[in-house]
Amino acid sequence: MSDALRQGLRSTTERARGLSGVFQGFKDFVSRGNAVELAVGVVIGAAFGAVVAAVQAGLIGPLIAMIFGKPDISNLWVISGRNDAEINVGVILDALLQFLITAAAVYFVIVLPLNKLAERRKRGIEAEPARPSEDILLLQEIRDLLAARQGATPPPAPGTPPADSGPGAHAAPQPPL
Numbered sequence: 001m002s003d004a005l006r007q008g009l010r011s012t013t014e015r016a017r018g019l020s021g022v023f024q025g026f027k028d029f030v031s032r033g034n035a036v037e038l039a040v041g042v043v044i045g046a047a048f049g050a051v052v053a054a055v056q057a058g059l060i061g062p063l064i065a066m067i068f069g070k071p072d073i074s075n076l077w078v079i080s081g082r083n084d085a086e087i088n089v090g091v092i093l094d095a096l097l098q099f100l101i102t103a104a105a106v107y108f109v110i111v112l113p114l115n116k117l118a119e120r121r122k123r124g125i126e127a128e129p130a131r132p133s134e135d136i137l138l139l140q141e142i143r144d145l146l147a148a149r150q151g152a153t154p155p156p157a158p159g160t161p162p163a164d165s166g167p168g169a170h171a172a173p174q175p176p177l
Contacts, residue, residue: 052105060101073097 061071068076076090132140 048106048109049102052102055105056098056101060097064097 064073065071070076072094074088074090074094076093077088078090079087081087
């Protein structure tokens with residue numbers, strides 16, 4: 001074989017090894033759980049966006065139409081200039097109004113109720129969430145041991161104690177099989 005062919009095969013093999021490392025990193029990233037939580041957040045956010053859009057179209061738009069005569073204010077204030085240039089202040093005001101409506105909806109529907117719940121829990125009115133059952137804790141411990149064996153430490157599930165404080169935490173670690 002020629003040196004050029006050998007060098008080409010060697011670089012292709014090295015790239016293939018590097019690619020498998022990239023895929024392994026991607027697999028570790030996806031299985032960590034953060035990507036799944038992020039995906040759930042995006043889906044819920046999109047659904048909430050649809051609710052806010054419906055409130056805008058069914059309530060806020062008609063209120064604006066009652067005040068300004070049109071359901072949106074995007075063409076409310078247009079300043080004409082030279083060379084057919086237009087400054088459309090109404091578009092900016094409409095975007096600001098949409099932002100304020102969305103921010104108000106998020107605050108009053110999500111943030112405020114969660115703050116009230118946290119306040120009630122702090123005062124003892126609302127009970128804290130129940131501790132996971134023993135079988136769930138045991139399954140989490142098994143999951144953590146398997147992940148440690150593979151070299152990755154999974155994040156603890158929300159509201160659960162760290163893996164070293166669960167049942168059997170006082171037992172000596174088992175050597176890998």
